[in-house]
Amino acid sequence: MIRLYNTLTRKKEEFQTIEPGVVRMYVCGVTVYNDAHVGHAMSALVFDIIRRYLEYRDYKFKHVMNYTDVDDKIINRANQLGEDPLKLSQRYIEEYSRELANLNILPPSATPQVSKTMPLIIEFIQGLIQKEAAYAAPNGDVYFSVISDNDYGKLSGRKLDDMQAGARIEVGEAKDHPMDFALWKAAKPGEISWDSPWGKGRPGWHIECSAMNLAELGEQIDIHGGGNDLIFPHHENEIAQTESYTGKQFARYWIHNGMLQLGGEKMSKSLGNIVSIKDFLAKRDADVMRMLVLSGNYRAPLIFSEETQDAAEKNLERLRAALRPASTSASGLSADAASAPAAQAESTKQAFIEAMDDDFNTPLALAALYELVKAINTARDNGANDEQLKPAQSMLRELTGVLGLRLQEKTGSSDDEAKVIALIEERNEARKQKNWARSDEIRDQLKEMGVVIEDSKDGTKWRWS
């Protein structure tokens, strides 16, 4: 039984899809106006891991991730650069999708954009007005009426009365209730706009997701996800809009990832404490980012520091090392001893599934993997051959694959490779003559080139580090 934590009910619930065997999942993507950062990567990775795991458990997936390509910030940025806003956002959409691919994130089955969903958004708003859940203001704005929705606030656990006390009431706004929010914003002079029954304008932020959801996945979906900073107001408002429109429960499970922390604070564009995905990948492997996400519960804040990144690299190296071949001089284990790693493979698989079934407990799943790593290494140390290592190694490959880890060995340039081999030959000559000084000097030189060497019975092995 798969259980997952539902923000809506604040507890873990058994996972049951509307249509057996099929998961409809909508995850809020990004507003595209500049470089995405590792916090966005965290969110995308969390839902990629969830998807990969549920696919491993035989679910088919309809995975939708939207792009917000019409928005104040995009317009401002475009004005600064003297560029067309839709061209600007298109550029960042392409860039973001490349970055997701670089992070080994499976492409969603659909990636709708606001600018391409206008007719449906307008239709949606009209429907809400007809149901008296929304109203057009004289200035050309259209607002959602929160008092029309008797369970408004159920996702974030807020009451209208509580919120009103602290709400910022903009002077001159044409709202009936201070918490009412815009479905349609009248265009300011010179702004990009679309025609509508209320005049030229553009959609508010929340309505786009309701509309795209409906278009791509239908009235009811299984999982709606995003960062926990979206719970209020974004997801709260999405629920209000969609449920007022359809009269049905919108999403069964609301899943929210915790925020990535840099220096004790949430990483965000407005705070300016940003590490872009691009900058991260220039320094570290995509697996490192994924390992970082796997190292903690997806709902908890993720500490992003040099120390946690270094630890993630070490952990990856441990997994990679376990997949390396047996010693060429391996004598082979007795049939009895050879069954140990294979048996561990089975018990690790059980433990892995049990951990992941429980709200995607990746730290516990990793612990199960390390047990398998140990069994493989022990067998190898004891002389297991490749054939005997294979069952355990394939299982390790399978389960790390479910988590989306690539575990590729690092590579260097082939030009350097010839040099490395020459140096190792020279070093082995020196070692034969017991010229340890020269031998160690060459080892240091290789280390500076990023090459690690290991002397073994099979000869000297080397790899890029």
Add this chain to the structure above:
RNA sequence: GGCGUCGUGGCCAAGUGGUAAGGCAAGGGUCUGCAAAACCCUCAUUCAGGGGUUCGAAUCCCCUCGACGCCUCCA
């Protein structure tokens, strides 16, 4: 001020009533010319602090302190 999440060893982090997983770091050992890798051993009588419930609490309740998120755009 309101709503919510949370505080576990040097660091990261499982564990939500039955007596503290795992990884990193550190120390010792086996192996090695020395290393590296691997393996073995050591490393929290204790879970922010204080009360309470219970035969029994890191786990439940209350209070205090602290952190983070949201309440405005945000993954």
